[in-house]
Amino acid sequence: MAHTDGVADGTEDSGRASLLYDPKARGLFFQAVLIIVVAYLVYSGISNAAGNLARAGIASGFGFFEERAGFEIGQTLIHYTNDSTYFRAFLVGLLNTLMVSALGILFATIIGFVVGLARLSRNYLIRKLATVYVETLRNIPLLLQLLFWYKAVLAVLPNPRETGLEQGTTVLWTLNNRGLYIPRLIPEAGASAILIAVVIAIALWVVIGMWASKRQMKTGQQFPTFLTGLGIFIVLPVLTFFLTGMPFDVEFSALQGFNMSGGTVIRPEFIALLLGLSLYTASFIAEIVRAGILAVAKGQTEAAYALGLSPNHTSRLVIIPQAMRVIIPPLTSQYLNLTKNSSLAVAIGYPDLVAVFGGTVLNQTGQAVEVITITMLVYLTISLLTSAFMNWFNARVALVER
Amino acid sequence: MNYSFLSAVAGVAVAAGLGATAASAATLDDVKAKGFVQCGVSTGLAGFSAPDDAGDWKGIDVDLCRGVAAAIFEDASAVKYSPLSAKERFTALQSGEIDVLSRNTTWTMSRDTELGLNFAGVNYYDGQGFMVRKSLGVNSALQLSGASVCVQTGTTTELNLTDYFKANNMTYNPVVFEKLEEVNAAYDSNRCDVYTTDQSGLYAIRLGLSAPDEHVVLPEVISKEPLGPVVRQGDDQWFNIVKWVHFAMINAEELGVTSENVDEMMDSENPNIQRLLGKEGTFGEAVGLKNDWAYQVIKNVGNYGEVFEANVGESTPLGIARGLNALWTNGGLQYAPPIR
Incomplete structure (x- = not known):
């Protein structure tokens, strides 16, 4: 005690004589030094790389984006031909990555929640099955699982010419080793009315929900918001569909020559990748969900029962909101993992960003530094955006302490 | 967060520097x-x-x-x-x-x-060619419109293929893999109707298929390789x-x-x-x-x-x-x- 007093006295005596001993000034100084060092490292790294590329006679720059790609891509969500630019090819790859990631996150979440709850089931069989699911899938490397699904999906499916279809005869759907063929809806004039109807239905759903919760606050009366909303959501667009005179043309697929033509095709590479990513990530999500629910103290359930809440209400209003606080942060990293793992698509020939842009485009242009940098930045951006969204969601569901 | 970012930047800079030597x-x-x-x-x-x-x-x-x-x-x-x-x-x-x-x-x-x-x-x-199953009954590359084609990524093959189909007003669906073995496996499992690469390569690859006799290399050579x-x-x-x-x-x-x-x-x-x-x-x-x-x-x-x-x-x-x-x-x- 006496010692610290002495030090305090000393600083008091010297006053602000020396900037050298001012912790704030020292802090600022070291920050500045660090920034200068980092800036120099970045500058020398970039200029060194650029200098070396120039000396080795390797073309550099981003001009290649405007050039004609000259290759085809197996699955495109936007219009793309071999006459499109490399930038268009980049977009195609990016959208393919985003699609498989978004659907993978959706399915992984659903399966993960179901399996996580099943692990807590009182039913012995369900509980054990869920345990086997989790322990098997999360302990086998994802790449092997993808290869397994790809071979498994492919091996069991027949060739389109062996499925007994007649040449040129249209079918409602068919599954063969070229993919799952389903009819394609081609919108005609008036189809946008249906889209508007869907938007109106969702808006109505929200308005009813707000009205119902207000009323419940005031009078305590409950209103079946979900069923009403769902009813509007289904009835309104269907009604519009018939009122506008069914403004859709349906294109069926048919066997033409070697392959099916027409319709929409979901390719086996996509199916295998989606299956692999969803099932693998779901096994981790299941554990996160289980942990989250177990983290809610048993007293909470007992208290809810004591207040006379039904088991349904107990889990919906008491357990899950509290479990979500524990679930969401690790869930975010699973979503990020799934998105990044989607780059394993390259092993099974799904044209994702890494396969199309980091593979074909890199090779045809030879501009490895640019292409890899862009690919990394894209994954970084996707991950940061996912993370930002989940943080926002987490802040919303976080326990409000009063 | 900040520190990991800084160390990443430093890492890139060092890597770029090493490339020079x-x-x-x-x-x-x-x-x-x-x-x-x-x-x-x-x-x-x-x-x-x-x-x-x-x-x-x-x-x-x-x-x-x-x-x-x-x-x-x-x-x-x-x-x-x-x-x-x-x-x-x-x-x-x-x-x-x-x-x-x-x-x-x-x-x-x-x-x-x-x-x-x-x-x-x-x-x-060499020159680029096509290999198909004999059971398809195809004897010219000009009959391949609509086919699924297995091809290796990052090759001139991928571009020649596009040019050839375009020049002849035909369509195809590419199935693209990075490694040769993956392309071979996909073709062997009938994922594709056609395998395309340099003709010498097709002969070599045919030897490794499960039933080499059931495949035929078509006569067309579509490029100079x-x-x-x-x-x-x-x-x-x-x-x-x-x-x-x-x-x-x-x-x-x-x-x-x-x-x-x-x-x-x-x-x-x-x-x-x-x-x-x-x-x-x-x-x-x-x-x-x-x-x-x-x-x-x-x-x-x-x-x-x-x-x-x-x-x-x-x-x-x-x-x-x-x-x-x-x-x-x-x-x-x-x-x-x-x-x-």
Whole structure:
């Protein structure tokens, strides 16, 4: 005690004589030094790389984006031909990555929640099955699982010419080793009315929900918001569909020559990748969900029962909101993992960003530094955006302490 | 967060700095110092570069690397191999990871001029073709509209395929893989109707399918694919060594010098042979080698004809005829400038 007093006295005596001993000034100084060092490292790294590329006679720059790609891509969500630019090819790859990631996150979440709850089931069989699911899938490397699904999906499916279809005869759907063929809806004039109807239905759903919760606050009366909303959501667009005179043309697929033509095709590479990513990530999500629910103290359930809440209400209003606080942060990293793992698509020939842009485009242009940098930045951006969204969601569901 | 970002930036900067040292310096000195030639090869293409039962690499692309090693070290086995996918190959060479890329690589203008690389000759004249199942009943590539086509990413094949289908007003669906084995497996499992790559490759790949007899290579050749070894730009001495090892093998065949008779040929009165084998002149010294460099290549590896016959010729399972790869004196394209 006496010692610290002495030090305090000393600083008091010297006053602000020396900037050298001012912790704030020292802090600022070291920050500045660090920034200068980092800036120099970045500058020398970039200029060194650029200098070396120039000396080795390797073309550099981003001009290649405007050039004609000259290759085809197996699955495109936007219009793309071999006459499109490399930038268009980049977009195609990016959208393919985003699609498989978004659907993978959706399915992984659903399966993960179901399996996580099943692990807590009182039913012995369900509980054990869920345990086997989790322990098997999360302990086998994802790449092997993808290869397994790809071979498994492919091996069991027949060739389109062996499925007994007649040449040129249209079918409602068919599954063969070229993919799952389903009819394609081609919108005609008036189809946008249906889209508007869907938007109106969702808006109505929200308005009813707000009205119902207000009323419940005031009078305590409950209103079946979900069923009403769902009813509007289904009835309104269907009604519009018939009122506008069914403004859709349906294109069926048919066997033409070697392959099916027409319709929409979901390719086996996509199916295998989606299956692999969803099932693998779901096994981790299941554990996160289980942990989250177990983290809610048993007293909470007992208290809810004591207040006379039904088991349904107990889990919906008491357990899950509290479990979500524990679930969401690790869930975010699973979503990020799934998105990044989607780059394993390259092993099974799904044209994702890494396969199309980091593979074909890199090779045809030879501009490895640019292409890899862009690919990394894209994954970084996707991950940061996912993370930002989940943080926002987490802040919303976080326990409000009063 | 901040710290990990900073360290990442520092990491990139350091990596970019390291790249500088690797690519410079004379390749021959580096190779002599480490005692072997680092040779980029394919991940396994029978006849060109593939490991045999004993794990030794064999093929005409491999023999070119062995020839370079023999010219430098008098020992054809002083080679280490880096199996590379089509996608990885140029980066591996640019970064200095390998000394020479001898991996059935097509010589094109953009590769020659934009990648900082030099093609040191053509050791196999090839052309792109198509392979299909016999059961499809197809006998011309012009009947392939609508087919699913298996192709390897990062190849000229991928672009030629597009051009060919476009020029003939046909459509196709590409199924693209990075590794040759993945393309093979996909085609073998009937994921695709058509397999396309260089014709020599198709013959080699057909041997590895579960039922080779059920597949047929269509007659159309849709492109020019001159395959040859590649070196980095900016090291003319190394470029000359690789180029002249290849030429020495062709000249040896033309002059009738083989690995069997090369010792007797040392006594030949033919001045062309004397210059080839280093009895006359100092051609080896001019490229930083000993004067018997070509003797070592022929003695340890063989002349071009021997290499061709041993790896892809009529007596091998591939059974490829010399065709375009015959010497110019026999109506082919293999022609080497004279050693004088």
